[in-house]
Amino acid sequence: MRKSALAGWLLLAPSLALLGGLVLFPILYNAWLSLFDKHAFLPVQSFVGLKHYVYFAHDEEFWNSFRHGLIYAAATLVLQLAVGIPAALLLNEGFRGRNLLRGVVLFPYVIPTIVAIILWKWLLNDSYGLVNHWLVAGRVTDAPVAWLGKDWIMTSLVITSVWQFFPFVVVTYLARLQTIAPELYEAATVDGAGAGRRFLHVTLPQTASVLFVIVLLRSIWMFTKFDTVWLMAGDGGVSRYIRTLPVYAYARSFTYLQAGMGAALAVIMFLILILATAAYFRVFRHEALS
Amino acid sequence: MSTRHRARRLGLYAGAVVLALVGAFPLFWMLSTSLKPSGEIFATPPGLIPTRPTLDNFWRLFTETSFLTYFRNSATVALTAVLLTLAVSSLGAYGLTRFSFRGRDQVAGLILTTYMFAPVMIIIPFYILVKQLGLVNTHLALVLSYTTFCLPFCLWLLRAFFQSIPLELEEAALVDGAGRGRAVWHVVLPLALPGLIATAIFTFILAYNDFLFSMVLITSEELKTLPVGVNDLFNATIVDWGMIMAAGVMITAPAVVFFAAVQRYLVQGWGAGGVKG
Numbered sequence A: 001m002r003k004s005a006l007a008g009w010l011l012l013a014p015s016l017a018l019l020g021g022l023v024l025f026p027i028l029y030n031a032w033l034s035l036f037d038k039h040a041f042l043p044v045q046s047f048v049g050l051k052h053y054v055y056f057a058h059d060e061e062f063w064n065s066f067r068h069g070l071i072y073a074a075a076t077l078v079l080q081l082a083v084g085i086p087a088a089l090l091l092n093e094g095f096r097g098r099n100l101l102r103g104v105v106l107f108p109y110v111i112p113t114i115v116a117i118i119l120w121k122w123l124l125n126d127s128y129g130l131v132n133h134w135l136v137a138g139r140v141t142d143a144p145v146a147w148l149g150k151d152w153i154m155t156s157l158v159i160t161s162v163w164q165f166f167p168f169v170v171v172t173y174l175a176r177l178q179t180i181a182p183e184l185y186e187a188a189t190v191d192g193a194g195a196g197r198r199f200l201h202v203t204l205p206q207t208a209s210v211l212f213v214i215v216l217l218r219s220i221w222m223f224t225k226f227d228t229v230w231l232m233a234g235d236g237g238v239s240r241y242i243r244t245l246p247v248y249a250y251a252r253s254f255t256y257l258q259a260g261m262g263a264a265l266a267v268i269m270f271l272i273l274i275l276a277t278a279a280y281f282r283v284f285r286h287e288a289l290s
Numbered sequence B: 001m002s003t004r005h006r007a008r009r010l011g012l013y014a015g016a017v018v019l020a021l022v023g024a025f026p027l028f029w030m031l032s033t034s035l036k037p038s039g040e041i042f043a044t045p046p047g048l049i050p051t052r053p054t055l056d057n058f059w060r061l062f063t064e065t066s067f068l069t070y071f072r073n074s075a076t077v078a079l080t081a082v083l084l085t086l087a088v089s090s091l092g093a094y095g096l097t098r099f100s101f102r103g104r105d106q107v108a109g110l111i112l113t114t115y116m117f118a119p120v121m122i123i124i125p126f127y128i129l130v131k132q133l134g135l136v137n138t139h140l141a142l143v144l145s146y147t148t149f150c151l152p153f154c155l156w157l158l159r160a161f162f163q164s165i166p167l168e169l170e171e172a173a174l175v176d177g178a179g180r181g182r183a184v185w186h187v188v189l190p191l192a193l194p195g196l197i198a199t200a201i202f203t204f205i206l207a208y209n210d211f212l213f214s215m216v217l218i219t220s221e222e223l224k225t226l227p228v229g230v231n232d233l234f235n236a237t238i239v240d241w242g243m244i245m246a247a248g249v250m251i252t253a254p255a256v257v258f259f260a261a262v263q264r265y266l267v268q269g270w271g272a273g274g275v276k277g
Helices: A002-033 A051-057 A060-091 A098-110 A113-123 A130-137 A153-177 A182-190 A195-223 A227-233 A237-241 A245-254 A259-283 A285-289 B002-034 B056-064 B067-098 B104-114 B123-132 B139-163 B167-175 B180-191 B193-209 B212-217 B226-236 B241-273
Strands: A036-038 A045-047
Touching (some): A002 B067, A002 B104, A002 B139, A036 A259, A060 A153, A060 A245, A060 B002, A098 A153, A098 B241, A113 A227, A113 B002, A113 B226, A153 A195, A153 A227, A182 A195, A195 A259, A245 B123, A259 A285, A259 B123, B056 B067, B056 B241, B067 B104, B067 B226, B104 B139, B123 B212, B139 B193, B167 B180, B193 B241, B212 B226
Antiparallel strands (some): A036 A045
């Protein structure tokens, strides 16, 4: 028994060393760092207590970033569900080429973010982009739309992100759909339920718990998304119209070199996520338990 | 009934075509642009298929930029991270499932909690730590980052796979005189193969895709990986769209090939725990 415990710990040691050293320690160090004025590269620091937190409470840029983050997370979440769930329902039906299509749908999720970004910047290019060409040729708009200008950049970011991440919803939802017992549908059909009512009374209740997880994970991941948002506009020009909290935290640390302030923003993000997750579990207690 | 049936099939195929276009058309457009001479790229109306296809854009990409260096760096770092993650997480998952010790389930729970932290939320202390260790601007720093951030998912995934393998099979091998190492190698690992493959895919995608760690931890041109290198190319001067699309095609190809080769194993792994991103 003692020997077995030792062996167990030894086998886990490399994992625990990496996670402890490179995740848990930085988390604690980050909280500590948020109480200091610290230069990002130079070894200069002085204790300032909660000064950064007080500062952000009155910082317009902070509230803008927070608002952008909420808009971005909410819009992309709703659209990912709106595209992903019907797609999963479709891919659960039997038709020729279904397996191929299941693979094709995963493409956007598998390709690196940088590819999704350059691809959509090209499609949405104001002078030579295919989207504008179609919009003008189809007389939807009179003049090309400045998709990457300040008025439309958030829309473009949302479109790109939904395209990139909806396959996650498809795969996860489809995995659950495939395990619903066919008898449930047969019984509903015998009772005279049409497709719409079968969805409402069989599919939806059966998939409530997986939807609970999908909404939770995708919200957290969209709220903390860095690379897609950053690559869309960098940190100059129109970037301030889509700047979310992760990007703001990055800019504080590595552009303004105020590591303490960046760390404080990370702590704030973490607290927001904890509170939101707790509230979410409270509201959807039923789904969480099933 | 039969007209309703036919309408239903028509609807299904219409939906399937739309979905296929959503998934694949942007990638098709990237490929098409990358094969066009510059006159065609900016033509109105834009042609869907290049009339005079050329590899000129790829040639410029390979000869006038550091693309091939980025490519080699990305491949090296991603594959090393895959091997290291496979080794570390198999050992860990085996320890979690085959040995009982106090606090085992708490450790497993704690490991899962670390999965909740997005890299961007600890990138500042992470950078300072890596700097203290003298690992800034090394590929080792990237490999360790990717391995660490893949571990929670991979440990849980492999734990589920190892749990599903009956102990009796392993014991039978031990009774037959095999050492524990051989029993694991010949009995446990082959049965957990779908899990190992899912682990490999997950790690490869995360490492190959990463932008944040690479941007923060790597400073010299010759060590940059694809996402940062190509973003630099994109921001450098007037955008050479043909060449940038060629870069996109080159980045996508290995990811799609890798993925297609092992996709049939993936559904199981995906169902077991979701993929982060």
